[in-house]
Amino acid sequence: MIERYVLDLREVDETQVAVVGGKGAHLGGLSRIEGIRVPGGFCVTTDAFRRIMAEAPSIVDRLDQLSRLNPDDREAIGTLSAQIRLTIEGISIPGDVTAAITRSLAQTGERAAYAVRSSATAEDLPTASFAGQQDTYLNVVGPEAILQHVSRCWASLFTERAVAYRQRNGIDHRTVHMAVVVQQMVFPHAAGILFTADPVTGNRKVATVDAGFGLGEALVSGLVNPDVFKVRHGEVVAKAIAAKQRAVQALPAGGTQEVAIDSQRQEQPALTDAQVVRLVQLGRRIEAHFGRPQDIEWCLVDDGFQVVQSRPITTLFPIPETGDQENHVYVSVGHGQMMTDPMKPLGLSMWQLTAMVPMHEAGGRLFVDVTRRLASPASRAGLLDVLGRGDPLIRDALETVLGRDDFVPSLPDAGPGGPPAGGASAPVETDPAIVTELIERSQASIATLERDIRTRTGPALFDFLLEAFEEHKRVLGDPLNLQAIMAGMEATWWLNDKLQEWLGEKNAADTLTLSAPDNITSEMGLALLDVADVIRPHPEVVAFLRGVEDEGFLDELAKLAGGTEARDAIEAYLDRYGMRCVGEIDITRPRWRERPSTLVPVILDNVRIFEPGAAERRFEQGWQKAQQKEQDVLSCLRALPDGDRKADEAKRMIGQVRAFIGYREYPKYGIVSRSFVYKQALLEEAERLVQAGVLPEREDIFYLTFQELHDVVRSNQVNDQLIQQRKDAFRSYHALIPPRVLTSDGEAVTGAYRRDDVPAGALIGLPVSAGTIEGRARVILDMAEADLEAGDILVTTFTDPSWSPLFVGIAGLVTEVGGLMTHGAVIAREYGLPAVVGVEQATRLIRDGERIRVHGTEGYVEILP
Numbered sequence: 001m002i003e004r005y006v007l008d009l010r011e012v013d014e015t016q017v018a019v020v021g022g023k024g025a026h027l028g029g030l031s032r033i034e035g036i037r038v039p040g041g042f043c044v045t046t047d048a049f050r051r052i053m054a055e056a057p058s059i060v061d062r063l064d065q066l067s068r069l070n071p072d073d074r075e076a077i078g079t080l081s082a083q084i085r086l087t088i089e090g091i092s093i094p095g096d097v098t099a100a101i102t103r104s105l106a107q108t109g110e111r112a113a114y115a116v117r118s119s120a121t122a123e124d125l126p127t128a129s130f131a132g133q134q135d136t137y138l139n140v141v142g143p144e145a146i147l148q149h150v151s152r153c154w155a156s157l158f159t160e161r162a163v164a165y166r167q168r169n170g171i172d173h174r175t176v177h178m179a180v181v182v183q184q185m186v187f188p189h190a191a192g193i194l195f196t197a198d199p200v201t202g203n204r205k206v207a208t209v210d211a212g213f214g215l216g217e218a219l220v221s222g223l224v225n226p227d228v229f230k231v232r233h234g235e236v237v238a239k240a241i242a243a244k245q246r247a248v249q250a251l252p253a254g255g256t257q258e259v260a261i262d263s264q265r266q267e268q269p270a271l272t273d274a275q276v277v278r279l280v281q282l283g284r285r286i287e288a289h290f291g292r293p294q295d296i297e298w299c300l301v302d303d304g305f306q307v308v309q310s311r312p313i314t315t316l317f318p319i320p321e322t323g324d325q326e327n328h329v330y331v332s333v334g335h336g337q338m339m340t341d342p343m344k345p346l347g348l349s350m351w352q353l354t355a356m357v358p359m360h361e362a363g364g365r366l367f368v369d370v371t372r373r374l375a376s377p378a379s380r381a382g383l384l385d386v387l388g389r390g391d392p393l394i395r396d397a398l399e400t401v402l403g404r405d406d407f408v409p410s411l412p413d414a415g416p417g418g419p420p421a422g423g424a425s426a427p428v429e430t431d432p433a434i435v436t437e438l439i440e441r442s443q444a445s446i447a448t449l450e451r452d453i454r455t456r457t458g459p460a461l462f463d464f465l466l467e468a469f470e471e472h473k474r475v476l477g478d479p480l481n482l483q484a485i486m487a488g489m490e491a492t493w494w495l496n497d498k499l500q501e502w503l504g505e506k507n508a509a510d511t512l513t514l515s516a517p518d519n520i521t522s523e524m525g526l527a528l529l530d531v532a533d534v535i536r537p538h539p540e541v542v543a544f545l546r547g548v549e550d551e552g553f554l555d556e557l558a559k560l561a562g563g564t565e566a567r568d569a570i571e572a573y574l575d576r577y578g579m580r581c582v583g584e585i586d587i588t589r590p591r592w593r594e595r596p597s598t599l600v601p602v603i604l605d606n607v608r609i610f611e612p613g614a615a616e617r618r619f620e621q622g623w624q625k626a627q628q629k630e631q632d633v634l635s636c637l638r639a640l641p642d643g644d645r646k647a648d649e650a651k652r653m654i655g656q657v658r659a660f661i662g663y664r665e666y667p668k669y670g671i672v673s674r675s676f677v678y679k680q681a682l683l684e685e686a687e688r689l690v691q692a693g694v695l696p697e698r699e700d701i702f703y704l705t706f707q708e709l710h711d712v713v714r715s716n717q718v719n720d721q722l723i724q725q726r727k728d729a730f731r732s733y734h735a736l737i738p739p740r741v742l743t744s745d746g747e748a749v750t751g752a753y754r755r756d757d758v759p760a761g762a763l764i765g766l767p768v769s770a771g772t773i774e775g776r777a778r779v780i781l782d783m784a785e786a787d788l789e790a791g792d793i794l795v796t797t798f799t800d801p802s803w804s805p806l807f808v809g810i811a812g813l814v815t816e817v818g819g820l821m822t823h824g825a826v827i828a829r830e831y832g833l834p835a836v837v838g839v840e841q842a843t844r845l846i847r848d849g850e851r852i853r854v855h856g857t858e859g860y861v862e863i864l865p
Helices: 014-031 044-052 058-068 076-089 095-108 141-159 161-166 271-290 346-355 371-375 378-392 392-402 430-454 459-477 479-503 520-535 538-546 553-557 563-577 596-609 614-638 643-660 662-693 698-703 707-715 719-735 801-807 823-831
Strands: 006-010 039-046 113-120 137-141 178-184 190-195 206-212 227-232 235-240 246-250 256-262 294-301 304-313 331-332 358-364 365-369 741-743 766-767 774-781 793-796 812-817 835-837 853-857 860-863
Touching: 006 095, 014 039, 014 044, 014 113, 014 161, 014 178, 014 304, 014 662, 039 095, 039 113, 039 563, 039 812, 039 853, 044 095, 044 141, 044 178, 058 076, 076 553, 095 178, 095 719, 095 853, 113 141, 137 141, 141 161, 141 178, 190 392, 190 643, 190 860, 206 271, 206 643, 227 643, 246 304, 271 294, 271 304, 304 371, 331 392, 331 479, 346 459, 346 662, 346 698, 346 707, 371 378, 371 392, 378 563, 392 553, 430 459, 430 643, 430 662, 459 479, 459 662, 459 707, 479 614, 479 643, 479 662, 520 596, 520 614, 520 662, 538 553, 538 563, 538 596, 553 563, 553 596, 563 596, 563 801, 596 801, 614 823, 643 662, 643 860, 662 698, 662 801, 698 719, 741 774, 741 812, 766 823, 793 801, 793 853, 801 823, 812 853
Parallel strands: 774 793, 793 812, 812 835
Antiparallel strands: 006 039, 039 178, 113 137, 113 178, 190 206, 190 294, 206 227, 227 235, 246 256, 294 304, 331 365, 331 741, 358 365, 766 835, 774 853, 853 860
16 A cells, blocks of 8 residues: 555545544545635645654554553653653654655745644544644744654654543554644634534534634633624624733744734624624534534634634533424433433343333433423423422423423423322322232242243343333332332422421421331341341451452352351342442443442441441331331420311321332332343343354443344344444543433533522532531542441432442431432431432532531531631
8 A cells, every 4th residue: 555645635534534633634524615714734644653653663662551551640651651752753754754745835835834733543533522632833934844843743642631631531542643734824813713512501502602813822722711602593692702912923934922912902802793603604514514513713814714623522412312303301310310320222222111201312321301291381380390309400400491482382281290299198098018019019020030031042032021121111100009109209298398387397207207117228228237247256257358359259258267157148138139239220230249349348347337236226216216206296286276187197197108108219129120130131142142253242232222132132243343332432421411401402401409598608409318417528439439437428429229338337428419209318318317419519529538517407518627
């Protein structure tokens, strides 16, 4: 193959990233769009870069060293990358490469001024922009200076920031190459950046223009605040004109300088409204060409716009695909399920196939389309009430959308408005036998599933699973199941509302729910205390567990004094709860049964913090507090006017809470139990595919949907490229923050707490478990890394049932995600822990080790001096 060291920009397009890098490929693509002007120039290709790298074999060894470094080891990265840069800049450019560059310069003007710009092959990608990671040099004049700056661009592939960025994004340094764009300089009256979608809200219908005088470098470097214009439907809808005191201009002999702007001109707009609208029209044309929202650098020269760069905006949360042009409003499933991390494709599709309502995927998360329920006044009221009780931020975000001009159409009422808002009427009788019957039904259904799935393999397994999913939904949709869940929740709401009205007491139900029967999640936390009781008397076992690093430790335990008892206790716990894990709604997440070492730090904390018999004592203490609270409440109510009636109603509702609130946790346990059976069967199928040479690894099935996996099993063929694309996409989804509410315009609508009753500087959230506690904040993002002391307050993004074993050892809880009836809130009340959930950015605003005060009754957190 003939190596080409230089290509004219007009010869390339966006398909040639491997040859001219991301920037060069996008500029080539831009130059082909009708009506878009791009300064002329050429690309020094990656062939030239590879030629340079071959001149210094020692670089290969250094790249190997670099790839093995920890991304957080900044000192080592800085030292090694500096050595690589010096080596590259010290290499003489071979004669044939020099000749190709100077020939192109001769054609466009040797003494003209140029911008010499890095263009890496891992740059301007849909999932990683690499903005500002490599170098650009402006107003470079003369062949010698241009060649020198080409070398500097090659070396800038290994700036410390570029190396760290690649490592964080999982990109191998050895696979990335550098091209260089050499482009004629333009000397603009104004320059800036156009985002074809609002980079803050994500709204795809709103374009944002940042503008300043002179070269765009003044804006990019932060030298000046730009004028900011917002454009919607061809009209400037908002603008803020900044005082632009300085600009960057080109020098006649090369290079740039800062200059002061005349005081009379500083507050003049850099663009007229008409120019802004025309620029956005050009941006929409560019966006349509590339098929996604763009971050565009532009220059205004003689009243005409020239585009010097366009890259995808990588921070926008994707929009669910619908295939229509209607307006849609989506509510996050993850915020209700306490799992806002991205899910792998198999997990997403399995949850969709077993969910009770249609769910839409975007950014590795699931959303429910609530547009039709919002459109009807009756169903809207019910939806807002139920969602608002669970998470006020979701309600506020939905009300924000409803307040906009006709975004949600109005439809006539077409049926019931969803679950009632809560009241004194009980949907089922207060009969504990109902919960017993429901649990027995669930257990029988799971036992049948385990028995019948054993004989199914190949395509027959998938046919069986589709039937099993229908049974899964039948169990969940059982009217008695839904009535029992709602009975406990509605009784809790009723008690909190009425006891505040009658007695002025907030969140009284929190104490009344302590040690409620049949709460599988709280039982799971207490059961791990019993495991600790078995292990505590055996120092050799405790010492061994402190050194556990892999999953084979259970077999090793039997060799130690007391080890057999310890192993049996852990195994019995795993038999009952081993299907659980963090993020358990995603079937692809490793379960405790698959990775029992996850539980070891929690067991050791329990051994250290608690005395024998702690589980039984805690349950008994909670029950006694609940009993005493009931007596106090009823006594106070009877002393009121019409007190006997109020006390009788409250007593009936307390009975409802005690009978049904614990069951609130059981359906999730049933779902996860069934899902683990599905997973084990699918992994056995994956093992057969590995043995047949169809798949390299069992876990590759996690990156296929259920239907795609079914097709692979039928055909014994797999699309390796698709799996790799899915792995790359999944990695990129971790950088995205899922919104509670998302519109089809792409706007991530953030709700707010409408509160004025909290101290200045306090972090506002949702009160979900009463009481006030002060203690050390432990900011923990991974349950396996928990190292708690008695009295610590757990601060984390979200908790699902798998976190409940930690709850027995803490004094309070703060989470970023959560609602009144989500699992963390239910268990916090069950254990009597003051808790505030839905505290935005809690894990960033609260530092690990700080002292904080959690106001679980009022719903805010104070950071103490």
